[in-house]
Every structure is written in structure tokens, then in C-alpha cells.
Amino acid sequence: MDNRIHQVVFDEVKHEYWYEGKRLNGITGTISDLLGKKFPKTDAVFLATVLGSDVHKEVEKFFKYKKEPLSSQASYVCNTLKDFIPNAVVYSEVLVSDFVGTASCIDIVISDKDEKEFYLFDIKTTSTFDRKYCTMQLSVYKYLYEKVYERKVNGLYIINTKHKRIYKIIPLSDKEVEKILDKNK
Numbered sequence: 001m002d003n004r005i006h007q008v009v010f011d012e013v014k015h016e017y018w019y020e021g022k023r024l025n026g027i028t029g030t031i032s033d034l035l036g037k038k039f040p041k042t043d044a045v046f047l048a049t050v051l052g053s054d055v056h057k058e059v060e061k062f063f064k065y066k067k068e069p070l071s072s073q074a075s076y077v078c079n080t081l082k083d084f085i086p087n088a089v090v091y092s093e094v095l096v097s098d099f100v101g102t103a104s105c106i107d108i109v110i111s112d113k114d115e116k117e118f119y120l121f122d123i124k125t126t127s128t129f130d131r132k133y134c135t136m137q138l139s140v141y142k143y144l145y146e147k148v149y150e151r152k153v154n155g156l157y158i159i160n161t162k163h164k165r166i167y168k169i170i171p172l173s174d175k176e177v178e179k180i181l182d183k184n185k
Contacts (some may be wrong), residue, residue: 001147004026008097010105011083017103024103025184031136036184052125053160056107059123063108073161077123080166087113096144101184106141119155120145127162131169134158139172140180 007108017024032038039045051073058074059081061067068163069075081090089111097103120141122134145153149150156169171177 001150004099005095005097005148008095008103010095010103017097019097019099019103024097025101027102027104027140027180028137030180030183031133034180035133037133049127055125056123059108063090063092073125076161077159077166081108081110081121084110084119085112089113089115094145096141096142097149098147098181102144102181106142106145109145117154117159119150120153120158121157124158124160125162129158129160129163129167131167133177134167134171135172136180138169142171143174144149
């Protein structure tokens with residue numbers, strides 16, 4: 001494992017990542033810029049963001065503290081993840097970074113009990129599924145996870161709470177991911 005990851009600081013209030021005094025960019029904003037995705041500052045977008053954050057927090061509390069989720073969306077995610085691999089080890093909000101321009105948190109990393117197989121999951125609470133965006137996001141997560149934690153990722157998935165569905169993601173090549181990461185340098 002690359003121990004520098006313990007020196008990356010995430011300021012949750014400002015949603016900023018820092019490493020050795022340098023601000024690192026999250027990958028979702030970079031991908032949105034690359035794809036020309038803009039989110040208007042409306043009440044509907046704000047409420048959707050709050051809902052998504054709440055679901056993520058409920059899932060995290062379930063796996064870290066065994067606190068039962070309150071919302072049906074978080075319950076769906078928790079049950080889906082529990083059923084994915086029997087006796088799985090579930091990690092939430094797993095920090096990854098390249099230590100030069102990018103840092104982000106992976107929603108969920110699941111491994112088998114022997115920690116030989118690893119799967120990455122991102123939770124989406126939106127009504128639309130943007131495969132290109134999700135492929136870029138999870139491919140970057142895979143690339144960074146494998147570098148930081150020195151473990152091979154066996155699969156990438158999106159859990160969509162609106163569709164009650166899991167989408168399998170085929171990763172981009174390392175060269176394509178490196179082009180995305182170059183945007184943050």
C-alpha cells in the first residue's frame with residue numbers, strides 16, 4: 001500500500017482534498033467538465049444532491065456502525081451489497097489519489113472474506129444513467145485503487161436506486177484514464 005494516502009486530507013464541509021499543502025481535484029468535476037455536463041443551481045438540483053448525500057451517509061453508517069438505514073434507497077443499496085458476495089468485507093468512502101492533482105472517495109469497495117477479489121461500486125440516486133460518465137468515473141477509481149492499495153480490481157458496478165438496478169461497467173484502458181488524470185495536473 002502507498003502510505004502517502006494517509007496524508008491526503010478531505011475537508012468534508014468544503015469538499016476539498018489536500019496533500020502536502022496542495023489542493024487536489026475530485027474526479028467527478030473533471031469528468032463533468034470533459035463531457036460538458038453542467039448542473040444548474042436550482043432548488044431541484046440542490047434537493048437531489050441532498051438526497052444523494054443522505055443515501056450515501058446511511059449506507060456508510062450501516063456498514064461501519066450497523067445502523068439500519070431509514071430510506072428505501074439506502075436499504076436497497078445495503079441489501080444489494082450484502083447479497084453480492086456472501087460474507088463480504090465492505091469498505092465505504094475509500095480514499096484514492098495520484099498525489100499530484102487528483103483525489104476522490106470510492107463509495108464502496110467489496111472484497112471476499114480472504115481479500116483476494118475486489119469490486120468497486122458507485123451509488124447513483126438519479127433517474128438517468130449516464131454510462132459514459134460512470135465508465136470514466138469508475139475507471140479512474142479502479143486505476144487509482146490498484147496503484148494506491150496494490151490490489152487488482154475484479155469488477156466495476158453502478159447501483160442505481162431509482163431503477164433498482166446494478167450496471168456493470170467495462171473499464172477504460174490505463175492510457176485513457178491517464179489522459180483524464182492529466183486534466184487535473
